[in-house]
Amino acid sequence: MENYHQLSSWIKEEKNEYINYLDRCNELMVPPKASGIVWNWVLDGNIELGGYSLGDKFTQALADGIKDNFQGNCMKLNDNRLTDIGMVPIL
Numbered sequence: 001m002e003n004y005h006q007l008s009s010w011i012k013e014e015k016n017e018y019i020n021y022l023d024r025c026n027e028l029m030v031p032p033k034a035s036g037i038v039w040n041w042v043l044d045g046n047i048e049l050g051g052y053s054l055g056d057k058f059t060q061a062l063a064d065g066i067k068d069n070f071q072g073n074c075m076k077l078n079d080n081r082l083t084d085i086g087m088v089p090i091l
Contacts, residue, residue, distance in 0.1 A: 021065025028057045046074040053079070056086030063089035 025032045033054075047070075054062070059082055077090065 017065045017069060020067070021061055024061035024064035025058075028061055030057045030061060032061075033058060046072050046076075048074075048076045049080060050076045050078040051080075053081055054086075055081050056083055059086035060089045 022032055033052075047066075049062075059077075059080065075090070077087075080086075
């Protein structure tokens with residue numbers, strides 16, 4: 001995480017989905033998942049997360065990462081061990 005803090009301070013002015021996501025993962029103390037799902041949605045406007053077993057904390061971090069720019073048509077969240085705690089921020 002020390003390298004993350006150096007990177008975060010170095011590009012602090014350039015907030016984007018990736019940095020928002022990493023910041024939230026750090027706050028929630030969950031390791032970021034290297035799945036590319038945060039960035040792939042830009043290509044077709046949809047997020048398909050079915051079967052990732054993400055859990056509430058990761059979904060909260062994902063929601064924070066995409067909150068300003070997601071304008072997609074569809075978000076699939078089946079089979080991710082989500083409760084209301086994880087679903088509310090993403091909706």
